[in-house]
Amino acid sequence: MFDGEPDLGRRANGVAAFDTRPLVLPEPLLVEIGYMLGSRASASAEADFLRDVADGLYTVESIFRWCVGALAERLGITRVATLDTRHFPVVKPRHISAFTLLP
Known part of the structure; x- marks a missing residue:
């Protein structure tokens, strides 16, 4: 659930399933995503995300x-x-x- 919108996660997954190209993430966003995963999910979730970045699942773009x-x-x-x-x-x-x- 995201800020009272239980449907938001499902909709976000639908967008990701629609386009199979790597998602483009601005460099500064990596820090924010890592922090959120580490503080709100788990250190393991943060490590999985960073591993996905290293494996090329995301395209990281300098802004x-x-x-x-x-x-x-x-x-x-x-x-x-x-x-x-x-x-x-x-x-x-x-x-x-x-x-x-x-x-």
């Missing part, structure tokens, strides 16, 4: 580059300082064809 990209887009910035030259180019701004990555 940092997306936040930086969204802010740069909002402010009209065209050049971004980053050391993430391998992953940052996938961020596609709407106001220019691509960010100029520095250094």
